[in-house]
Amino acid sequence: MYDFAYHRAKSAADATALLKGKSEGRAMAGGMTLIPTLKQRLARPSDVVDLAGAKDLAGIKAEGGGLTIGAMTRHGAVATSTEVKSTIPALASLAGHIGDPQVRNRGTIGGSVANNDPAADYPAAVLALGATINTTTRKIAADQFFKGLFETALGEGELITSISFPKPEKAAYVKFPNPASRYAMVGVFVAKTAGGVRVAVTGAGPGVFRVKAMEDALAKNFSSAAIKDIKVPTDGLNSDIHGSAEYRAHLVGVMARRAVDAASK
Numbered sequence: 001m002y003d004f005a006y007h008r009a010k011s012a013a014d015a016t017a018l019l020k021g022k023s024e025g026r027a028m029a030g031g032m033t034l035i036p037t038l039k040q041r042l043a044r045p046s047d048v049v050d051l052a053g054a055k056d057l058a059g060i061k062a063e064g065g066g067l068t069i070g071a072m073t074r075h076g077a078v079a080t081s082t083e084v085k086s087t088i089p090a091l092a093s094l095a096g097h098i099g100d101p102q103v104r105n106r107g108t109i110g111g112s113v114a115n116n117d118p119a120a121d122y123p124a125a126v127l128a129l130g131a132t133i134n135t136t137t138r139k140i141a142a143d144q145f146f147k148g149l150f151e152t153a154l155g156e157g158e159l160i161t162s163i164s165f166p167k168p169e170k171a172a173y174v175k176f177p178n179p180a181s182r183y184a185m186v187g188v189f190v191a192k193t194a195g196g197v198r199v200a201v202t203g204a205g206p207g208v209f210r211v212k213a214m215e216d217a218l219a220k221n222f223s224s225a226a227i228k229d230i231k232v233p234t235d236g237l238n239s240d241i242h243g244s245a246e247y248r249a250h251l252v253g254v255m256a257r258r259a260v261d262a263a264s265k
Contacts (some may be wrong), residue, residue: 001038005047009054012161016136018049019157027051028157029072031113031212032103032134057110057161062087066166068134071110071159076101078109088129089173089265090189094121096186099182110160115147116152116207118238119183123208125165128200129187132164139142149206166191170264174255178242185243186251190259192222199256204238204248214256222264224257 013021024046028034030260038041052055057072062083069078078084079096087211098104098112098121112122113133126133127141133140136159145153154160168191175187184203191198197218199211217226239244 001254002041002044004038004045006050007047008050008052011054011056012136012159015051015054015159016157017062019046022047025049025157029114030107031075032099032107032111033115040145041232051159057200058168060084064164064166066164067091067163068164070116070162072108073110075099075104075107075112077107079104083218086163087167090167090168090173090191091125091129091165094173094189096127097121097177097182103182107190109163113163114152114154114160115149116146117183118149118206118208119185119187120179120200121173121175121187121201122185124189124200126163126186126196126200127208127210128173128191129165129168129171129199130191130193130195131166134162134164135160140194146208152208165194166193170260170263173260175263176251176255186248186255188252188255188259190218190256190263192218192263198199199230201252201256203238204252211252211256218260222260224260224264225261227256229254 007018026045027049029051058070060081060083061068067087075095075098086091112120131142133145170256173189175184186204187202189200197215199214202208213230214227231242232249234245237248239245
């Protein structure tokens with residue numbers, strides 16, 4: 001681990017001030033990704049701003065018929081929240097299957113979304129539900145937020161403060177987890193909202209993506225039978241020791257059908 005200056009922010013505004021002018025500064029939420037990369041000397045920030053003390057960044061509110069979840073809200077809190085369970089049970093279920101208890105009690109929703117790991121679970125929920133990412137400077141629609149492998153629309157020094165989710169009519173998330181890491185080899189979040197049907201896939205490619213063919217079919221007939229013959233192209237999908245691109249493409253179809261069945265119950 002390289003030397004860096006450590007700061008503990010008291011609020012979102014304090015964190016923004018501490019990061020200002022530090023082009024090599026990094027904000028730290030739960031530290032699930034940053035700490036391992038620091039230990040392996042894969043990152044060399046000049047400053048690390050710890051957000052754990054920023055109380056204004058945590059919490060869950062039911063408002064506007066949906067939910068707003070603070071960026072520093074732990075996975076475990078999302079999984080056990082009565083508000084989340086009653087408003088978007090699929091989101092509570094997703095959070096309850098992230099990693100292991102240690103990860104769920106340290107990792108945060110904002111940290112996961114900002115990191116945009118290609119196999120993370122939350123990006124699929126954010127994209128499928130058409131959520132809005134609220135930051136220290138603006139509001140960003142989910143479709144404009146995720147840019148690619150570990151890349152988002154966040155600018156230098158810009159922090160996620162909360163994420164607002166509309167309440168869906170139906171929704172479910174099903175993933176095929178890597179047995180060791182619990183990361184999604186393929187995860188599919190299906191949601192039927194007032195704006196239509198959205199299908200978001202994580203784990204299969206270099207970033208979360210939507211499957212328009214499935215969305216169009218489900219908009220006409222929300223059943224697993226409606227998408228049973230839809231094939232996902234293998235171009236651009238991940239292929240590694242855990243599974244080939246062809247295998248992942250097959251899993252997208254299987255997980256999507258299971259998600260539709262779960263959402264229809």
